[in-house]
Amino acid sequence: MEDVKLEFPSLPQCKDYAEVSARPEVLPGLFLGPYSSAMKSKLPILQKHGITHIICIRQNIEANFIKPNFQQLFRYLVLDIADNPVENIIRFFPMVGISILISLKIYDLDVFRF
Numbered sequence: 001m002e003d004v005k006l007e008f009p010s011l012p013q014c015k016d017y018a019e020v021s022a023r024p025e026v027l028p029g030l031f032l033g034p035y036s037s038a039m040k041s042k043l044p045i046l047q048k049h050g051i052t053h054i055i056c057i058r059q060n061i062e063a064n065f066i067k068p069n070f071q072q073l074f075r076y077l078v079l080d081i082a083d084n085p086v087e088n089i090i091r092f093f094p095m096v097g098i099s100i101l102i103s104l105k106i107y108d109l110d111v112f113r114f
Helices: 017-021 040-048 089-103
Strands: 025-027 053-058 075-080
Touching: 053 089, 075 089
Parallel strands: 053 075
Antiparallel strands: none
16 A cells, blocks of 8 residues: 655735735625724724624623724625534525625625625
8 A cells, every 4th residue: 555645835925914814805805804804993994995794703701892893984794603512604695795796896786685
């Protein structure tokens, strides 16, 4: 039996985690990040990257301290989703999907107000 060696591509070298996390673009125009990516101190970065919509996912108990910071500047979709294995997150997929399509201007229908 031959020895099978798996080869993986090397990861790009970066000087700092901030270099990678400053622009977590997963698809053209779609960024992904933790709540800290949209904190008040991050406004210049959000504006620099042309962010227009923010989907905030939090648990009910976090609602008092995780809130939309710039409601006058961005459109928010805030979802309270429990972080546990029995939470039915599939029920949120259509709402999130339509919100992403609208924000990317793929689906231009302003009827969906969440």
